[in-house]
Amino acid sequence: MRMILTGLPGAGKGTQAHLLAQFLELPHISTGDLFRQHIADRTELGQTAKTYINSGELVPSDITVAMVRDRLGANDVASGFILDGFPRTVDQAMALDELLSDTLGPLDAVLDFTVSEQTVLNRMLARGRADDTDDVIRTRLRIYNEENEPLLHHYSSILCSIDAEGEVEDVHTRVVRALGERLSPSRPGTN
Ligand code: ADP
Numbered sequence: 001m002r003m004i005l006t007g008l009p010g011a012g013k014g015t016q017a018h019l020l021a022q023f024l025e026l027p028h029i030s031t032g033d034l035f036r037q038h039i040a041d042r043t044e045l046g047q048t049a050k051t052y053i054n055s056g057e058l059v060p061s062d063i064t065v066a067m068v069r070d071r072l073g074a075n076d077v078a079s080g081f082i083l084d085g086f087p088r089t090v091d092q093a094m095a096l097d098e099l100l101s102d103t104l105g106p107l108d109a110v111l112d113f114t115v116s117e118q119t120v121l122n123r124m125l126a127r128g129r130a131d132d133t134d135d136v137i138r139t140r141l142r143i144y145n146e147e148n149e150p151l152l153h154h155y156s157s158i159l160c161s162i163d164a165e166g167e168v169e170d171v172h173t174r175v176v177r178a179l180g181e182r183l184s185p186s187r188p189g190t191n
Helices: 013-024 031-040 044-055 061-071 090-102 117-127 134-154 168-183
Strands: 002-007 028-030 081-084 109-114 159-163
Touching: 002 013, 002 134, 013 028, 013 081, 013 109, 013 168, 028 031, 031 044, 031 061, 031 081, 044 061, 044 134, 061 090, 090 134, 109 168, 117 134, 159 168
Parallel strands: 002 081, 002 109, 028 081, 109 159
Antiparallel strands: none
16 A cells, blocks of 8 residues: 655644554655755765755755655565655656656555644744744745645545544544555445
C-alpha cells in the first residue's frame, strides 16, 4: 500500500506514520527526518536544507524531489510506503505521480490529518524542536495554509480525512478504520 500523509505542522503525522508503519510493516519515509539526518551528517544537501528549515520555508522542490526519488529507489518500498511530509505542493505531487507511474505504481490513499491551529501550536511549543519557535511556526503555518488546499484538491479521489484531535491511540484507531473502509468499502446488500 502506497500512501501519503498531510496535515498541519504538529498535527502528529510523524507519530501516526510511525504507528501505521509498524502496523502495516511498511517503511516510514519522512522528508523532515531525511533532511534532519542530512543536517546531522553535515552533508552538502543538509547545509542547504538547513537555511530553509530554520526559517520555516520549504526546501526547494528540485532538492526535495531528488532526495525522495533516491529514497524510493531502495528495495524496501516494493510492497508500499508511508510518505510523511511529502508532497507538500502540487508541483511536488506531480513530480511524485510521474515518478510512481514510471516505477512503483499509483498512490492508494492520502490521509489528511485535521486539527485546529491552537492544538498544533500547543503541541509544537511542548515539543520544542529547533524550528518550533514562534515566528518560524507562523511561517510554516502560513505556507501550509497556502499549499495544502490545492494539494488536497489534486488528490481528491483518494483522500481520507482523519480527525487528529485527541489521544495518539484514538487517532491511530481512526486511521486504521478509515483505511479499512477505503480498501474494502462495504457495499450495500453484499454482507
Ligand atoms: P512539520 O510538518 O512539523 O513542519 P517536518 O519535519 O515534516 O515538520 O518538516 C520540517 C521542515 O523540513 C519543513 O518546515 C521544511 O522546511 C522541510 N520540509 C519537509 N518536507 C518538505 C517538503 N516536502 N518540501 C519542502 N520542504 C520540506
